[in-house]
Amino acid sequence: xxxxxxxxxxxxxxxxxxxxxxxxxxxxxxxxxxxxxxxxxxxxxxxxxxxxxxxxxxxxxxxxxxxxxxxxxxxxxxxxxxxxxxxxxxxxxxxxxxxxxxxxxxxxxxxxxxxxxxxxxxxxxxxxxxxxxxxxxxxxxxxxxxxxxxxxxxxxxxxxxxxxxxxxxxxxxxxxxxxxxxxxxxxxxxxxxxxxxxxxxxxxxxxxxxxxxxxxxxxxxxxxxxxxxxxxxxxxxxxxxxxxxxxxxxxxxxxxxxxxxxxxxxxxxxxxxxxxxxxxxxxxxxxxxxxxxxxxxxxxxxxxxxxxxxxxxxxxxxxxxxxxxxxxxxxxxxxxxxxxxxxxxxxxxxxxxxxxxxxxxxxxxxxxxxxxxxxxxxxxxxxxxxxxxxxxxxxxxxxxxxxxxxxxxxxxxxxxxxxxxxxxxxxxxxxxxxxxxxxxxxxxxxx
Amino acid sequence: xxxxxxxxxxxxxxxxxxxxxxxxxxxxxxxxxxxxxxxxxxxxxxxxxxxxxxxxxxxxxxxxxxxxxxxxxxxxxxxxxxxxxxxxxxxxxxxxxxxxxxxxxxxxxxxxxxxxxxxxxxxxxxxxxxxxxxxxxxxxxxxxxxxxxxxxxxxxxxxxxxxxxxxxxxxxxx
Numbered sequence: 075x076x077x078x079x080x081x082x083x084x085x086x087x088x089x090x091x092x093x094x095x096x097x098x099x100x101x102x103x104x105x106x107x108x109x110x111x112x113x114x115x116x117x118x119x120x121x122x123x124x125x126x127x128x129x130x131x132x133x134x135x136x137x138x139x140x141x142x143x144x145x146x147x148x149x150x151x152x153x154x155x156x157x158x159x160x161x162x163x164x165x166x167x168x169x170x171x172x173x174x175x176x177x178x179x180x181x182x183x184x185x186x187x188x189x190x191x192x193x194x195x196x197x198x199x200x201x202x203x204x205x206x207x208x209x210x211x212x213x214x215x216x217x218x219x220x221x222x223x224x225x226x227x228x229x230x231x232x233x234x235x236x237x238x239x240x241x242x243x244x245x246x247x248x249x250x251x252x253x254x255x256x257x258x259x260x261x262x263x264x265x266x267x268x269x270x271x272x273x274x275x276x277x278x279x280x281x282x283x284x285x286x287x288x289x290x291x292x293x294x295x296x297x298x299x300x301x302x303x304x305x306x307x308x309x310x311x312x313x314x315x316x317x318x319x320x321x322x323x324x325x326x327x328x329x330x331x332x333x334x335x336x337x338x339x340x341x342x343x344x345x346x347x348x349x350x351x352x353x354x355x356x357x358x359x360x361x362x363x364x365x366x367x368x369x370x371x372x373x374x375x376x377x378x379x380x381x382x383x384x385x386x387x388x389x390x391x392x393x394x395x396x397x398x399x400x401x402x403x404x405x406x407x408x409x410x411x412x413x414x415x416x417x418x419x420x421x422x423x424x425x426x427x428x429x430x431x432x433x434x435x436x437x438x439x440x441x442x443x444x445x446x447x448x449x450x451x452x453x454x455x456x457x458x459x460x461x462x463x464x465x466x467x468x469x470x471x472x473x474x475x476x477x478x479x480x481x482x483x484x485x486x487x488x489x490x491x492x493x494x495x496x497x498x499x500x501x502x503x504x505x506x507x508x509x510x511x512x513x514x515x516x517x518x519x520x521x
Numbered sequence: 522x523x524x525x526x527x528x529x530x531x532x533x534x535x536x537x538x539x540x541x542x543x544x545x546x547x548x549x550x551x552x553x554x555x556x557x558x559x560x561x562x563x564x565x566x567x568x569x570x571x572x573x574x575x576x577x578x579x580x581x582x583x584x585x586x587x588x589x590x591x592x593x594x595x596x597x598x599x600x601x602x603x604x605x606x607x608x609x610x611x612x613x614x615x616x617x618x619x620x621x622x623x624x625x626x627x628x629x630x631x632x633x634x635x636x637x638x639x640x641x642x643x644x645x646x647x648x649x650x651x652x653x654x655x656x657x658x659x660x661x662x663x664x665x666x667x668x669x670x671x672x673x674x675x676x677x678x679x680x681x682x683x684x685x686x687x688x689x690x691x692x693x694x695x
Binding site: 270271274275298404435436440442452 | 612
């Protein structure tokens with residue numbers, strides 16, 4: 075669609091005003107097919123993307139099929155144990171090579187002409203290959219197409235379609251340690267489980283990012299869930315909850331007093347037996363990690379956004395959420411439970427029940443978040459082409475930011491950081507009025 | 522197919538339960554849910570009952586050992602009902618219009634004494650926000666005959682989808 079369709083597309087994309095202390099985002103960012111196409115190239119095909127967790131394919135020959143940035147992929151562990159990401163497309167004519175969603179296979183065979191590939195990418199068989207001039211170079215040229223880059227941090231497997239992307243740890247920056255903190259929660263490490271929530275929302279992917287970094291919505295949007303928590307004996311507070319920009323588009327909410335944390339912060343709804351196990355586990359953590367590190371890992375809830383498609387919810391329990399934009403107003407969401415490898419069966423079942431009661435399209439809270447993204451996506455049609463009215467406001471907390479005070483989770487500073495980084499990548503213009511603070515508050519030392 | 526299924530009736534704790542009894546129970550529940558009578562719905566559960574909706578990749582594991590969409594014990598069913606009756610359950614305020622069709626009803630003796638296992642198919646349609654969403658799947662319930670009619674011990678909804686389609690969140694009872 076060309077811009078002449080909408081009469082008056084407002085410019086620029088972001089408007090930052092340090093005299094009036096306002097920050098506004100152009101709503102075309104949520105709905106424009108042109109911007110969506112630019113994002114594909116300038117974000118999704120350029121940076122690191124979360125593919126999956128190593129524990130989803132624990133054994134050699136395990137595979138999952140997954141679409142990332144619109145590209146169908148095979149995420150597998152080859153016969154030698156190496157984690158691979160292949161384009162799920164036969165090099166011969168482009169047919170989808172693996173039409174199962176998951177399984178265990180040493181080879182992938184294309185049904186169309188029976189070309190067969192080993193899971194390390196090499197050609198296993200091309201039927202009647204005597205018809206080709208040079209079989210050796212044919213086999214070399216027809217290896218499975220690999221995603222150009224793949225790196226793993228603490229079991230989180232990232233890929234990039236950009237061969238020149240900087241190393242993963244450079245991209246993750248300060249976000250990397252919060253992933254390590256999750257791994258360190260339990261001496262046995264953590265693993266994903268089967269039972270993946272696959273669902274779709276009628277909303278732009280960036281609305282899902284904003285929602286996760288937005289503590290301001292929690293009380294009004296999740297009124298009924300907060301009520302349930304109160305009834306079960308837990309006080310919910312917005313005090314002492316902060317938002318951090320971690321750089322490179324990543325952001326973090328640090329929440330305390332937000333809810334219990336299974337095996338780390340006990341609350342009455344978890345029951346008396348769990349109290350004893352929690353105390354034992356905390357003692358073990360202090361011994362293994364030291365008092366201060368154990369405190370940061372155990373006592374705080376973290377919601378971590380790793381730009382652009384990974385959300386880690388380290389709250390009552392652990393879950394991984396992956397965002398896959400399909401169209402400007404359509405996002406696929408995938409969510410995995412992450413659990414300690416070794417855990418008392420009662421704690422495990424409490425964990426499963428508790429996490430699902432909040433998170434996911436059947437929980438007591440996430441449906442209201444989905445309602446919010448979808449209601450924004452529909453509501454912004456009202457201002458389409460309406461120039462200056464076609465902006466969303468994210469100014470909350472700028473008043474404290476200019477004073478050098480750390481932004482609260484119920485402010486909108488994490489969103490502003492996300493949008494500035496997004497605009498650098500995608501463009502569209504950032505208009506700044508007045509004097510910006512010398513530096514935006516970023517990160518903190520938890521090591 | 523078991524012998525019990527061929528006859529279309531099962532003996533449970535001295536009572537004879539027919540397919541007609543089970544169909545009446547399921548149809549009545551469908552009316553209750555479509556009419557948004559959540560107190561009436563909660564009354565269909567015995568104390569300690571569970572409500573489960575496994576994820577679409579479900580291969581039969583216990584929901585205590587894997588992820589799910591809904592893993593409610595009795596307290597959570599109660600909390601869910603309270604939520605859905607509240608005007609602050611934004612995802613269902615205003616309510617979705619729902620319409621349910623239930624068929625292929627079969628009944629089997631339950632694994633536990635005094636219980637009955639039900640298997641049935643459903644199609645549910647949901648209209649809201651100018652959209653029309655379809656849900657299909659199977660019920661795999663465990664019910665207990667009581668003097669007050671059949672009661673759920675386990676209400677389990679198995680989705681027939683590969684993933685929850687766009688817009689099709691489980692904000693109401695499926």
